[in-house]
Ligand SMILES: Nc1ncnc2c1ncn2[C@@H]1O[C@H](COP(=O)(O)OP(=O)(O)O)[C@@H](O)[C@H]1O
């Protein structure tokens with residue numbers, strides 16, 4: 001049994017605020033195997049980005065440990081590539097130069113030609129083979145995020161960290177990019193952790209979905225193993241009879257941990273109970289389970 | 303073609319000429335004529351009203367040097383200054399020709415003869431003075447930029463350095479060039495003791511004074527620009543473990559160039575304004591000294607000649623600003639920059 005590629009033990013994050021220390025994460029535990037694709041979902045503000053940036057080494061750890069490949073992390077490094085929500089390409093560089101910047105660091109001994117070939121390979125993979133010399137400022141958002149993906153994979157990281165990478169895109173581009181990401185990932189099988197707020201995206205891409213409880217003191221509340229075989233197509237996944245069960249599971253969790261426990265929130269507590277009930281009673285009919293949880297969701301947001 | 307020209311003009315901020323280009327390209331003449339009337343007609347009317355007001359008021363004001371000159375007198379003085387310049391250049395050329403002939407004759411008589419080549423030492427013309435002023439202001443501006451940008455970058459990167467520099471910046475920023483000048487003069491006199499140096503002392507004093515007064519906007523804007531770089535850019539630099547200089551030159555500087563150029567633009571404007579005062583006091587042979595000399599001269603043409611200088615200073619300041627705007631747009635990669 002190989003040791004996990006990423007191991008997070010009792011991770012804690014405290015932000016000092018004007019009103020005193022604010023504990024975002026506490027007792028956050030997670031083990032990720034080599035080549036596993038993890039999706040992280042949770043309500044906005046629960047600490048998903050905080051956790052991800054701590055793994056990246058871009059945010060200090062208050063307590064606990066993060067180890068990559070059995071070695072404790074020490075600051076940021078190219079072994080943990082990050083795809084940010086905003087593409088954060090350098091607009092004064094071309095597509096190729098943006099990817100080269102990282103590749104130059106990671107392959108300092110290669111010739112310029114070799115390094116360029118690496119960049120071109122990944123840029124081709126994300127469908128930008130013909131836009132190598134375009135200035136990043138002239139690319140559409142979707143294209144920018146393609147470069148972001150190429151830039152991250154080109155580093156050959158041990159762990160790939162994605163923080164809602166498609167959050168800013170329209171649904172069509174988003175679906176395109178999910179396919180691009182999945183295709184490149186199928187080739188490379190790099191351990192990946194992706195924060196998303198899109199349940200369908202999580203199910204399409206990941207092997208496991210980690211559900212975080214709402215903050216403060218957020219931790220891993222539940223983990224769902226996604227049963228669909230790889231390689232996946234959107235069609236196969238959506239048509240899988242288990243799909244609605246999985247989807248219902250995630251939505252139920254999110255509804256059960258609704259962020260605002262306002263007076264109306266009492267109703268949501270009731271909802272979550274019925275949600276669990278309906279989940280239990282609806283084992284036989286996955287479609288109806290999905291529908292009922294969907295209906296609850298709508299109910300709540302009216 | 304027409305579109306390219308239009309893009310270039312709007313890039314330079316010369317929007318006035320766009321309707322003309324459109325008109326030449328045969329684009330809906332009616333619209334273009336209306337555009338021309340609004341963008342050019344209105345300013346021209348305003349200028350005409352100003353000129354009328356000026357000549358009327360000027361005629362009412364009597365000074366010890368005669369009436370305050372009106373637009374016509376100023377125009378004439380301007381022409382006289384150009385004529386004087388032309389005459390001086392002819393004299394200079396004649397001097398060098400004579401010298402050359404003399405030397406040629408000497409060499410013809412005795413090939414081993416020692417020939418002297420003397421420099422013409424006529425008094426500087428108005429155009430020479432403009433040249434001196436421009437050279438001085440650019441020197442001062444260059445010194446200011448070389449100091450302000452690196453310090454600004456360091457301030458922007460590190461909030462402790464910023465905290466350390468902030469009080470100094472706040473205290474020195476509002477100091478007038480007139481206060482710096484005596485100190486700079488004394489220091490330059492003490493340190494720059496060679497008599498056959500490349501530069502006049504007055505030039506060095508003026509340039510340093512310009513630098514002292516104009517470096518603050520560049521420093522502050524650079525620090526602001528560096529401090530407000532997108533966090534994700536810095537994060538990318540951290541993930542890639544870029545070295546300090548690679549980070550500065552590949553990421554920090556390009557990312558904050560729009561701010562830096564906003565600062566440099568303000569600095570150049572301040573420098574040009576300060577220069578005139580500095581030249582007056584330091585007796586650097588530029589426009590400032592011209593104004594001062596004319597004032598001391600006190601002839602009946604003096605006020606008109608000073609007013610020519612006023613307009614020259616204004617127009618050059620305007621042109622310098624336009625040039626900086628072009629640079630500013632050039633480095634801002636489609637991002638919007640503050641422009642006033
Ligand atoms: N630098 C900070 N200082 C104080 N509080 C912060 C800081 N960054 C994030 N937070 C708080 O921590 C919580 C988690 O933030 P974040 O990780 O961005 O959430 P998510 O990515 O899940 O939406 C939020 O409540 C946010 O307000």
Ligand SMILES: [Mg+2]
Pocket residue numbers: 048049050
């Ligand atoms: Mg987030």
